[in-house]
Amino acid sequence: MVDLTELMENEVFMAYASYTTIILSKMMFMSTATAFYRLTRKVFANPEDCAGFGKGENAKKYLRTDDRVERVRSPWQPPFYCFFFRLKSVLSNLFLSVYPNGRD
Template sequence: MVDLTQLMENEAFMAFASYTTIVLSKMMFMSIATSFYRLTRKVFANPEDCSYGGKGENAKKYLRTDDKVERVRRAHLNDLENIVPYFGIGLLYSLSDPDLSTAILHFRLFLGARIYHTVAYLLPLPQPNRVLAFLVGYGVTLSMAFRLLKSRLYL
């Protein structure tokens, strides 16, 4: 059974919890940003949502795609594809008694990479900005996985 007092005293886990809360909040913000763009640009993906843009046959013209909406959606999807593995591997890594300064470096780099990736996606910044941000975040997750397997290999 997990002792919560012990868990709360684990500095690596508490750092992981803090940085992950920020990253997950950023990812949640992307849902709000998508909704904002859909409503302000009157661009909807489902017929039943078109009533926000107008009534009757006129509403159907809002059933379309838009570059800005799609850009926010793709940034959000990219978050989902990268933050979920980070969350699982980072959780296990933080519980494996890693060096605290190394763990915090991993968490900070991942957070910075995801924020920069979103900024690069939404502005948009020219490549290779977005790809470098992706690679940094992906590399951090791989590094944690490698360190976790190296220190706790039970295969």
């Protein structure tokens, strides 16, 4: 097992950790911003989300798309849904767990 202080001195691990933190922070911020825009403009994607604003036919008027909400929602989709990003993350994590000091 690798000591934690040894990992903190490793440049490869620190780069991986910092880039991962940036991506995760961006995803969390953008999902919060999307929820804020959806609630303030009362624009929802499915009937379950707008159930608190009305029942039956009254709730259907909230099922629509808005350009401002889509502008906030679209930037965080590529890192979240992209298969290659997930594959790269898994392989990078696997590489760092097997070779914590790089290829020595």
